Amino acid sequence: MKPVKKRKKEIIWVLIYTKAKQELKANENLKKQGFKTFLPLMAATNKNSESKSLVPVFPRYLFAQINLHLDNWTSIKSSYGVSQIVMFSEKFTSIPYTVIKLIQDKLDESGIYKEEVAIVDYQKGDPVSIKEGRFAGIHAIFLSKKSKDRVRLLLKLLNTSVVAEITTSDLGNKEVVKNFKF
Helix, strand or coil: CCCCCCCCCHHHEEEEECCCCCCCHHHHHHHHHHCEEECCCEEEECCCCCCEEECCCCEEEEEEEECCCCCCCCCHCCCCCCCEEEEEECHHHHCHHHHHHHHHCCCCCCCCCCCEEEEEEECCCCEEEECCCCCCCEEEEEECCCCEEEEEEEEEEEEEEEEEEEHHHEEEEEEEEECCCC
């Protein structure tokens, strides 16, 4: 008996919609069933989060490769963590391999997307939070750069606004995160 060859046309990438915060569980369960999956992850950049956990680039979504004629793709819908396969009408929505490749090219060698963080100058009117010094924790509005080492801010204290000068080091840097783009 000859082994059955998988024809290229029959193998497609599909988009899987997962249950809330269960992308990793769904990915693991689909892999255990023999499906090739792709779940792009990135390091969390939430400043309130001290954990360096990985989160999905596309929350609630992952990609799975299926062979329309050989795989038992119906088991995907009943897998733990999976909500449904994204379809239009009653047809699979095939994700082009070029799209998968574009996403994979954005990942590092360990398969993780690293967001680029750029440090930029504050502009007049930017809301700021003072990091250090006697005004630490106070929210203000950036007015201007006074000199290399000092800045002018509009502080809101006790229902009044006060212009104050503080050292640049007390303010900290303005970080801008560049988002995931194709």
